Amino acid sequence: MNHLQGKTIILGVTGGIAAYKAAYLTSRLTQKGAVVHVIMTESAKQFITELTFQSLSKQRVYSDTFQERDPASISHIDLAGSADLVLVAPATANMIAKMAHGIADDMLSTTLLATTAPVMVAPAMNVHMYRHPAVVSNMNTLYDRGVQFIEPGDGLLACGYVGKGRLEEPDTIVSVVEAYFAGQAAPESLLLAGKKVLVTAGGTVERIDPVRYISNDSSGKMGFALARAARAMGADVTLIAARTDIAPPQDADIEVVRVESAQQMYEAVAGRFGSADVLVQAAAVADYRPKQAAEAKIKKSVDNMVLELVKTTDILETLGKAKTKQFVIGFAAETGNTEGYARDKLVRKNLDLIVANDVTLAGAGFGTDTNIVSVYDVEGLVFDLPLASKDEVARKVLAVAAGRLNGVLQ
Ligand code: PMT
Numbered sequence: 190m191n192h193l194q195g196k197t198i199i200l201g202v203t204g205g206i207a208a209y210k211a212a213y214l215t216s217r218l219t220q221k222g223a224v225v226h227v228i229m230t231e232s233a234k235q236f237i238t239e240l241t242f243q244s245l246s247k248q249r250v251y252s253d254t255f256q257e258r259d260p261a262s263i264s265h266i267d268l269a270g271s272a273d274l275v276l277v278a279p280a281t282a283n284m285i286a287k288m289a290h291g292i293a294d295d296m297l298s299t300t301l302l303a304t305t306a307p308v309m310v311a312p313a314m315n316v317h318m319y320r321h322p323a324v325v326s327n328m329n330t331l332y333d334r335g336v337q338f339i340e341p342g343d344g345l346l347a348c349g350y351v352g353k354g355r356l357e358e359p360d361t362i363v364s365v366v367e368a369y370f371a372g373q374a375a376p377e378s379l380l381l382a383g384k385k386v387l388v389t390a391g392g393t394v395e396r397i398d399p400v401r402y403i404s405n406d407s408s409g410k411m412g413f414a415l416a417r418a419a420r421a422m423g424a425d426v427t428l429i430a431a432r433t434d435i436a437p438p439q440d441a442d443i444e445v446v447r448v449e450s451a452q453q454m455y456e457a458v459a460g461r462f463g464s465a466d467v468l469v470q471a472a473a474v475a476d477y478r479p480k481q482a483a484e485a486k487i488k489k490s491v492d493n494m495v496l497e498l499v500k501t502t503d504i505l506e507t508l509g510k511a512k513t514k515q516f517v518i519g520f521a522a523e524t525g526n527t528e529g530y531a532r533d534k535l536v537r538k539n540l541d542l543i544v545a546n547d548v549t550l551a552g553a554g555f556g557t558d559t560n561i562v563s564v565y566d567v568e569g570l571v572f573d574l575p576l577a578s579k580d581e582v583a584r585k586v587l588a589v590a591a592g593r594l595n596g597v598l599q
Contacts, residue, residue, distance in 0.1 A: 192370035194222035199268055199275045199304070201297040202242070204232020207279035207313040207356035212237060214278060214359040215245045218366070226268055228252065228297045230284065254296045269303035276366065277301070278339070279313035279356045282324050288336070289327035309366070311339040313356035320353075320569055329572050339365050340592075353568050380591035382423035384466040387458060388416045389504075391431035393451045395478035397496065398487045406555035407473035409433025411520070411579050415469050416443050418583035422591060424467070429457045431472055434556070451475050451501035462508050462515065467590055469518045470505045471544075473555075477501065509539035516590050521545045522554060532565050541593065542566055544586055552576045564589065 198218055202211040211227075218225050227242040229252045239250040251268065269275075277284060277297070284298065288310070293299040301308065310331065318324055319341065328338060339362055342355045357365075390412020392405040409430060416428040417438050427444045430437055431454055437445045448454045451474045462468060477498035505519045519540045521531035524547070531545035545563045548554025553561040553576075560582045564571045571589060574582055 191222055192367050193218060196223045196273045196370060197271050198223045198225050198366070199272045199300065199306075200225050200227045200242075200246075201230075201275065201277035201280070201284070201301070202227060202233045202237070203230045203277065203279060203281045203284040203297070204235055205279045205281050205313050205356075206236060208233045208236040210356055210359050211278055212241050212245055214362055215242055217359060217363045219246050221363070221367075224248065226251065226272075228268070228300060230295055230297055232281070232283075251296050254299055266303055269300045269306070272304055272306040274366065274369065275301060275304050275306050275308045276311070276362070277308070278311035278359075278362055280310045282312075282314050282318050282321070282327075285310065285312060285324060285327050285331065289330040307335070307337070307369070309337045309339060309369070311357050311362055312341050312354075314341075314354050316354040318354070322573075325570060325572060329574075332572075337365075337369070380422040380588060381419055381467070381594075384424045384591075384594065385461075385464055386416075386419040386424040386426050386467040386469065386587075387429065387461055387465045388412055388419060388426065388469045389429045389431075389454060389458060389472035389474075390416070390437070391433040392473045393431045393454055393475045393501075394449045395451065395475045395501070396449075396482040397479050398483035398485065400486050403475060403477075403479065404432055405473045405475070407431075407433070408556045409435055409437070410556070410558060411560060411582070412469075412471035413438055414579035414583040415471055415587065418580065418587050419467070419469075421584075422587060427461055427465075429454060429461075429472075431474075451478060451504070455502045455504045455507070458504055459508065462511070465515055466594065467516045467518070467587075468505075468508060469586070469590075471520050473522060474504060475501055476503075503538070505540070506538040512539065516541045516594055518542045518544065518586065518590060522548045524549050528563065528565070531563070532569075535565055535567065542571065542586065542590065544582070562586075 202208050215225050225246040226248050227250045242250045287298045293302045339357050342357050391409040392407035395403040416426050419426045420443050429446045431448050446457050448457050478501050480497040480499045509517050517540050521534050523530050527545045527547045531543050535543040543565050546553050550561050552559045559576050560579050561576050563573045
């Protein structure tokens with residue numbers, strides 16, 4: 190079935206060298222039956238002409254808000270109202286900033302404010318611009334408003350740099366648009382449908398003797414929020430929980446497996462990893478355990494006692510290195526040099542994403558209902574989330590994972 194047939198798509202073309210690729214995009218969308226109305230910014234016209242888009246779309250091309258050819262209508266309002274989808278490709282940092290701040294000073298930005306249609310944005314810019322905190326923050330604002338991003342690809346950029354920033358290939362953009370109209374990409378409740386998600390939570394307990402142990406302050410809240418969010422996105426969820434302060438989610442659709450030690454958690458996770466699509470390791474796992482757990486309560490005797498500790502298995506590192514299709518997400522609980530340590534763990538453990546939390550910050554880390562996180566992939570920062578509920582953190586992290594699993598990158 191052709192999901193693009195008869196759909197009205199407004200294609201916003203902004204001023205970057207990738208504007209030339211929008212010509213092929215227009216052609217592909219039109220060939221597939223979409224009615225494509227192109228709106229160009231003045232800067233885009235420096236790179237490609239209106240006539241190109243008019244010829245390919247067989248439609249009038251818009252760029253000037255005040256050039257009203259039909260007295261009976263107001264173009265930007267009519268266009269905005271007629272759209273099934275507004276796609277901005279390529280989207281410059283400038284247009285993304287205007288969208289984030291509600292600036293309406295040209296035909297495209299005005300139409301974007303006037304539309305109630307879903308909006309997709311395919312950024313294209315220099316790699317450093319793409320990673321600039323201002324651009325990241327603007328993209329996060331738009332993401333929170335429901336804008337769907339088609340993440341740029343890696344490669345040699347027109348500016349000479351190599352990295353992320355190249356407009357995603359037009360054929361891929363067309364596939365994303367088709368997937369949207371096919372109903373595959375949209376509601377949050379479907380983002381992880383059919384995926385098996387393993388989540389770990391809580392702090393492991395490493396026995397010294399039957400009544401004493403080494404553990405940590407993890408309450409389980411972050412891991413439980415992740416399990417709930419994954420379930421809400423339609424995933425088949427298994428929650429592997431060590432010691433927690435609160436009860437796990439009472440949702441019959443979330444399988445809960447209780448474990449105690451790092452070793453037990455390793456066995457529970459490893460046994461399910463082969464069939465999993467996503468592993469989110471939010472548990473605080475002991476790095477060391479007592480070499481010997483005494484079978485009976487240790488009696489008070491000597492003044493000084495030495496407890497010999499040995500390393501536990503690093504669950505995430507072992508499975509990260511063994512992964513095949515799985516999308517693996519780690520957490521990094523840090524008390525300083527958060528980005529440096531987190532990114533080192535990301536690489537060392539072969540992760541797809543790492544969620545770094547500085548557990549010294551008020552409202553972040555252990556025991557709280559909120560967290561403050563920065564999420565990294567191998568390229569660098571994916572997004573920062575200032576103080577937000579753990580539910581919100583969970584949703585955002587999993588939405589990125591779902592997008593990447595489905596080839597629709599945020
Ligand atoms: O449970 P809460 O009270 O809500 O608190 C949430 C949290 C602070 C526990 C959570 O946000 C968090 O940061 N979890 C990871 C804690 C941790 O063990 O961080 P780490 O930086 O020491 O370890 C890095 C990663 O390796 C983690 O994903 C950890 O689960 C994993 N790891 C560590 C050691 C080990 N032997 N095996 C592992 O898999």
